[in-house]
Amino acid sequence: MGWNQEPDIVMEDWGQPQAWLNSINSKKKDELVQWVLGADIELNQINGQRIYGGPPPGWVGDVPPLGSEVFIGNLPQEIYEDTLIPLFQSVGKLYEFRLMMTFSGLNRGFAYARYSSKHFAEQAIVQLAGFEIKPGCKITVCRSTEKSEITLDGLPGFLEKDAIVKILEESTTGIHTVSLYASPTANSKNMAVVKYISHRTAALAKKRLCEGVQVICGYPFTVDWLQPSVRQKLQVATMAKPSFLPPKMTPAAEVAQEKLTPSAVQCLQLLCDNMKLGQPLYHIKFLTLGTHGWLRFRYWVQIPMRPVPFTGYCWLAGDKLIPTDKYQQAKEMVALQILKELGYIAD
Numbered sequence: 001m002g003w004n005q006e007p008d009i010v011m012e013d014w015g016q017p018q019a020w021l022n023s024i025n026s027k028k029k030d031e032l033v034q035w036v037l038g039a040d041i042e043l044n045q046i047n048g049q050r051i052y053g054g055p056p057p058g059w060v061g062d063v064p065p066l067g068s069e070v071f072i073g074n075l076p077q078e079i080y081e082d083t084l085i086p087l088f089q090s091v092g093k094l095y096e097f098r099l100m101m102t103f104s105g106l107n108r109g110f111a112y113a114r115y116s117s118k119h120f121a122e123q124a125i126v127q128l129a130g131f132e133i134k135p136g137c138k139i140t141v142c143r144s145t146e147k148s149e150i151t152l153d154g155l156p157g158f159l160e161k162d163a164i165v166k167i168l169e170e171s172t173t174g175i176h177t178v179s180l181y182a183s184p185t186a187n188s189k190n191m192a193v194v195k196y197i198s199h200r201t202a203a204l205a206k207k208r209l210c211e212g213v214q215v216i217c218g219y220p221f222t223v224d225w226l227q228p229s230v231r232q233k234l235q236v237a238t239m240a241k242p243s244f245l246p247p248k249m250t251p252a253a254e255v256a257q258e259k260l261t262p263s264a265v266q267c268l269q270l271l272c273d274n275m276k277l278g279q280p281l282y283h284i285k286f287l288t289l290g291t292h293g294w295l296r297f298r299y300w301v302q303i304p305m306r307p308v309p310f311t312g313y314c315w316l317a318g319d320k321l322i323p324t325d326k327y328q329q330a331k332e333m334v335a336l337q338i339l340k341e342l343g344y345i346a347d
Contacts, residue, residue, distance in 0.1 A: 025105060028078045035082035043081060045101065052085060054096035054114075054200070063197055064095050066146050068121045069114040073140035077106040079133060088113045091127055092120025098200075112144055112199075146199045148176075149226035150206050153183050153191040156219045157245030164192050167216065167315055170296060171208055174201030182240035184230065189219075190242040193226060193234070216315050220337060264335035271344065278304030280338075284330045295326065299334045310338050 036043060044051050053059075072084070085097050093116040100108040115121045121143070129141040155164065161180045168175060174197040183189040196202035209223045233239045262270070268280055283300040301310040314337070316330055 025078050028080060029105060032080045032082045041081070041085070048101060048108075050081070050099045050101050052081060052097040053094060054098075056095065059095070064114060064116055065118065066148060066198075067118045067143070068095070068116070069112055069144040069146050069199070070121050070124050071140075071142055071144040072111040072113060073109065073142075074137065075107055075109050075111060075139060076134055076137055077109060079107065083133070084111060087128070087131075087133075088124060091124045092116065096200075114198075144199070147225050148197070148199050148202045149193055149195045149231075150202055150209075151191055151193055151224050151226055151230065152209070152221050153189070153224070154186050154219065154221040155180075155183070155190045155192060155216065157188055157190055157243040159190070159216065160244070161192075168194060168205075170315075172196075172201075172205035174198065174205070180242040182242050184233075184239075188243050188245060191230075193230075220340065264332050264339055267344075268335045268339055271339075271342075272303060275305075277306065280335075282331050282334065284327060284334070286326065286330075295330075297330055299330070301334060301338060310334075310341065312337070 035041070041052060042057075055063075072088075075084075081097065081099060084099065085094070088094060088097065094113060095116050096114040097111065098113075099111040102108055113121075113124065115124065125141050125143065128139065130138045131141070133139050152164070161178055164180070165175065165178050168178070176195045176197050178195075179193045181191050181193065183191045185191075194205070196205055206223055206225070230239070272278060272280055281302045281304075283302075284297055285299075286295055286297045295316040296313065297316065298313050299311065303309075312334075314330070314333055316326065316333065
């Protein structure tokens, strides 16, 4: 891939934020360390990127608007912040600077600079696009695409927008707007388009929501960046209105019959017995009780004769439940999800 186009950020967790100090290119890194100490600059390495600011020391006011960030490409791998930050600060006040890093301590050839205003971002493009950062190497500077919208597809029709917002607020931050439409991929399901205040908050939210298998109220959903085809439909207002299907109320006459229907936990147990896979072992850990009554929990289910356990995260509306009921409802949701993954229940 050429460096004249902006790549997607790969959010990696290397777990060793100081590994770059002990690897290759030590002379340049020593120079960076001396500059950091002398300039009293703080750099934080998180998820494969080294970050200055966001906000910088002494910042007063809101996060800069979309359009205030530029993408910087074609960087020599041995160039670091001691060269880049002063260069881009020469144009205007920086709110944040993010240099993408490899585990070995080289930069990945691209970075992002967010200014305090759109005006400074435009000036950076004018003044620094094609700048010769070292003999024979000219950098690319252009407007960042700043992806800030993700989609949650496959949501059940009885979840209204307010409920979705409350769920998202328990696990992500920086939500700007949430819009709800009919799913373009699944009948009677909905898709939420969630816009965040910045690309960074959107990327972190996407990473958080993609941890494990995601299930809401027993229904799996997918998380992705807003795709161009969907964006085009939004722009021309051709997305269908969302489906609103209230939870089915069981008539009194059907209650007795429903009690005879085996639960998802029982069905999974029968399936495992018939296939001689062993008894499923459930491990459920409740992580947080949200302010709106939504419980987030992680599950790990081991079926003895399967080498890989089933893992994921899920939400449960459980503020009124006693602990035993919370655990049983969580087990039921997890068993239902496993049966779907195994292909015994259609979505």
